[in-house]
Amino acid sequence: MTDPTPTTDSDSDPAVRRLGDWDAVRLRSLAEQYDTPAYVIDLDRIRQNYRRLSAAFEAAFDDPTVMFAVKAHSGRAVIETLLDEGVPMECAAAGEVFRALRAGADPDEIQYTGVNPPDGDLDYVVGVWEDAPGMTFNVGAEDSVERLAERGFDGRLCLRVNPGIAAGHHEKVKTGAHPKFGIPYDSVPEVAERVREEYDMDLVGLHAHAGSGMLDEDMDAHAEYVAKMGELAREVGDLEFLDIGGGFGVPYRDDEDPLDIDAVAERTAEALGDLDATLKIEPGRYLLADAGCLLATVNTVKDTPETTVVGIDASMTTLIRPAMYDAYHGIRNLTNPDAPVEPLTVGGPVCESSDTFCRDRPLPRPDRGDVVAIGHTGAYGYAMASQFHSQPRPVEIALEGGEARVARRRETFDDLVRLEE
Ligand SMILES: Cc1ncc(COP(=O)(O)O)c(C=O)c1O
Ligand SMILES: N[C@@H](CCCC[NH3+])C(=O)O
Numbered sequence: 001m002t003d004p005t006p007t008t009d010s011d012s013d014p015a016v017r018r019l020g021d022w023d024a025v026r027l028r029s030l031a032e033q034y035d036t037p038a039y040v041i042d043l044d045r046i047r048q049n050y051r052r053l054s055a056a057f058e059a060a061f062d063d064p065t066v067m068f069a070v071k072a073h074s075g076r077a078v079i080e081t082l083l084d085e086g087v088p089m090e091c092a093a094a095g096e097v098f099r100a101l102r103a104g105a106d107p108d109e110i111q112y113t114g115v116n117p118p119d120g121d122l123d124y125v126v127g128v129w130e131d132a133p134g135m136t137f138n139v140g141a142e143d144s145v146e147r148l149a150e151r152g153f154d155g156r157l158c159l160r161v162n163p164g165i166a167a168g169h170h171e172k173v174k175t176g177a178h179p180k181f182g183i184p185y186d187s188v189p190e191v192a193e194r195v196r197e198e199y200d201m202d203l204v205g206l207h208a209h210a211g212s213g214m215l216d217e218d219m220d221a222h223a224e225y226v227a228k229m230g231e232l233a234r235e236v237g238d239l240e241f242l243d244i245g246g247g248f249g250v251p252y253r254d255d256e257d258p259l260d261i262d263a264v265a266e267r268t269a270e271a272l273g274d275l276d277a278t279l280k281i282e283p284g285r286y287l288l289a290d291a292g293c294l295l296a297t298v299n300t301v302k303d304t305p306e307t308t309v310v311g312i313d314a315s316m317t318t319l320i321r322p323a324m325y326d327a328y329h330g331i332r333n334l335t336n337p338d339a340p341v342e343p344l345t346v347g348g349p350v351c352e353s354s355d356t357f358c359r360d361r362p363l364p365r366p367d368r369g370d371v372v373a374i375g376h377t378g379a380y381g382y383a384m385a386s387q388f389h390s391q392p393r394p395v396e397i398a399l400e401g402g403e404a405r406v407a408r409r410r411e412t413f414d415d416l417v418r419l420e421e
Helices: 024-034 043-060 076-084 094-102 119-131 142-150 185-198 216-236 261-272 285-291 321-325 413-417
Strands: 038-042 089-091 110-114 136-139 156-162 202-207 241-243 278-281 292-303 308-312 331-333 341-347 356-364 371-375 395-400 403-408
Touching: 024 038, 024 292, 024 371, 024 395, 024 403, 038 043, 038 285, 043 076, 043 261, 043 285, 043 395, 076 089, 076 094, 076 403, 089 094, 094 110, 094 119, 110 119, 119 142, 136 142, 136 202, 142 185, 156 185, 185 202, 185 216, 202 216, 216 241, 216 261, 285 292, 321 356, 331 356
Parallel strands: 038 395, 089 110, 110 136, 136 156, 156 202, 202 241, 241 278, 308 341
Antiparallel strands: 038 292, 292 308, 292 371, 331 371, 341 356, 395 403
16 A cells, blocks of 8 residues: 555654654554554664664764664564664574574574573574574573584674673563573673683673663663673673663653663763773664554443443553553554543453553543554564464554555464464
8 A cells, every 4th residue: 555644743853753643544544454453563763763773873883783682573574674774683582583584684694692592492593503604692601602512513602791780661671680691790701711711612792681671760770781891891801792782762651751862872882981892782672662553443431430441452462561561552542532531441352450551541532443553562562462362463564665564464263273283
């Protein structure tokens, strides 16, 4: 479908896209054409976000590398778009390596960061490396080094560090001080020495990730974290890169400010100090979150003594972030924006009280059949959708250059049982 209407108001600050900036007429026509629930992902916005972030780090560092954390969205259209921008892929599982390769990534554009990697994952990824040895392996435990050696790996190795400093929008996404992730900070120099002495591998980098979703108020913790990583990289020495992970947040609420990304890059450079290695970052959310929204239709409006309940056809299985992290996502009535505002509790068709997108939030009271948009679903939206409660996953519509197309078709009931013997 070709539609010359811009998706968003082009006068809005390009560093921020609010839910209110999306073109309501266009979104309603997408809902009509493709039915709901439907994810929308704007590939042009992903490019804008990448270019802004990359320009900020290019200004502050010599030759930095911005990778994409594939876990935020592993769909082919997104990976292809970022590969087209020249972005390497940070893959957290063998399945992500598979998807990146299938979307056209060269193995030397892939960094594989397995957390407690299963044998099958290591077998697959080492198999890829044997055919094309440019891939970088990032490991967070010394025994992963041994397991790679057992498989004949003698390529590019990176050590994931547990920096002991965490940041993020929720406890569940703070990784920097959780013992599951990385080699304890103080042990890294001796592990690095053993790797260099005992294994025929090329130790090319150190890596860490403090957590996901930091905003300006987390900048002191970020600077402390980066300084600590810089110190360690200087101590270990002779490295090609230091990878400080992802975690750059976006404002989900209208009253939150966006990160000043130029200031973040400058502060990062200042905190790092002189380092004879290049910087890598691996954002997911920053590139994608505001490039997506989720369209849903109101099917129930019910007055109760406590609240007005609004039932929509998307659920926690479509977008799990509110249920999992109490995450805030804006909700906008695209059909009836001027209806009287009252406190609404919006939920989906799943039989769990956690299947609730908001409680008592002041919103225009909808009518049955109204279409609503849920904001900031580009990162960790479709990627975390499931078939729980026998909910087929929704269609995903990609927008690019004024055109809309199906990036991934809607699942059917047959898809729910397709794998059963
Ligand atoms: C190792 C690693 N790198 C990168 C990311 C991407 O984080 P974000 O989407 O917050 O940029 C994550 C997820 O938090 C991660 O675990
Ligand atoms: N899934 C999380 C982000 C962290 C993912 C990986 N470390 C979220 O939706 O906020």
